[in-house]
Amino acid sequence: MKKLLFFTLLGFAAATHAIAASVTLATEEYPPFSYRDGKAIKGASVEQVDKLMKDAGIDYKIEMMPWARAYNLAQTTPLSCVFTTAHNAKRDPMFRWVEPLLVDRNILITRSGSGVVASDLEEAKKYTIGTQREDYTETTLKENGFTKLDVATDFNATLRKLLNGRIDMMPISEIYFAKLKAEQPLDKVTVLSSQQMGIACEKNFPSDLLTKMQAALDRLIASGTQKTIFIKYGLSSAD
Template sequence: MKPLLLLALLSLPLAAPARAATVNFVTEEYPPFSYREGDTLKGASVEQVQMLMQKAGIDMHIEIMPWTRAYAAAQGTPMTCLFTTAHSPERDKLFKWVEPLLVDANILVATASSGIRETDLDDTRRYVIGTHRGDYTEKLLKEKGYAKVDIASDFPSTLRKLMNGRIDLMPISEIYFEKLKVDHPLVRVATLSSQSLGIACEKSFPEDIRARMQQALDDLIADGTQRAIFAKYGLHLQN
């Protein structure tokens, strides 16, 4: 190779390593898992997502929006992921998954003043059950034969309806119930389902990025960080 050509090649700037595109996360207002406190996003799921993405070295952005809008975005917008999402058989093939942010039971609860007490799941079908639009429990309740299902716009609206006596029961995370009943006079009535909840990403989501995210979450679980985050929010994992 001629000296001048070699010198020219050596003087070329080195190519910068390729950087992964930003991952856009969408979630709903569902304290204590995801919520706003002023301009700051907080919650047991929000912190897990922030920490695993930092650990994986991937840029990210989180936005809170109504559940139905968030769910649609995760289905149709590349590089978009939704959390905290129940991994149901129906949803399995619709997304690429990173999990679990939480493994939990979903229980039906009532207000203590309602007089409704713990019973068999079959006995709860005579009550008006409230949930929010697009949540996996909306379809689950119908599949389990519940004819009186009241649909609200989001989780806080459903909880307000329960506390105001406009509905009889509502499904809720068992882990969250243990915290919520400290400040709200609620009683457990029956177990509706149990499931893994995680991050659901749009089907074209790059597999190499998903794998890095999964490894980072696995590490947070293994080193006890996930459990510590839950404890910070007054939540206690069952196992």
């Protein structure tokens, strides 16, 4: 009987430990949504994730890495999620979702004075478009028949290529473009897509944790905190 009680308690302790295990939330360098400031990871999405995880009472850590690695981690590793992730039909069954961290349109932009002109996506196909490996925009571009793609490891690498004239256009969040165009010589060309974006978690992610995270995000939005965070990072158009 004592042995049975011992193993029962041991099993309970192991189960409790599993429940208390830390959630890993991976993201990429994509300012102002997520970026490094010294050793700290900051941004409009990062701040939302920090607040909702603390409100939900879930132990967690945020890690920054190239998007392809972050995306793969959330597909293969228990208790792992990736953000800020566009929710589309292809990705829907691959993850469990907490959303929205934002609702946004994605546009194609070019450097000012480049001479690049396209009134729609068909006209844009003749140009070389830069994007990031495993980013949803890579899939969106391919699905729309774009073949002249230049794929980099992260957003900043693509932006540098655009500014240096190595590519003709690149996709970008429209609400971020409103901020970036004040800092860089860039122009909007045409709309690529519209999407809801959130936290994508491994498909076997525990339902109780997911429910707590979604409830915490819902409260953050309802209180006006999400909008305040957008304004803080110069994203006031994200109403």
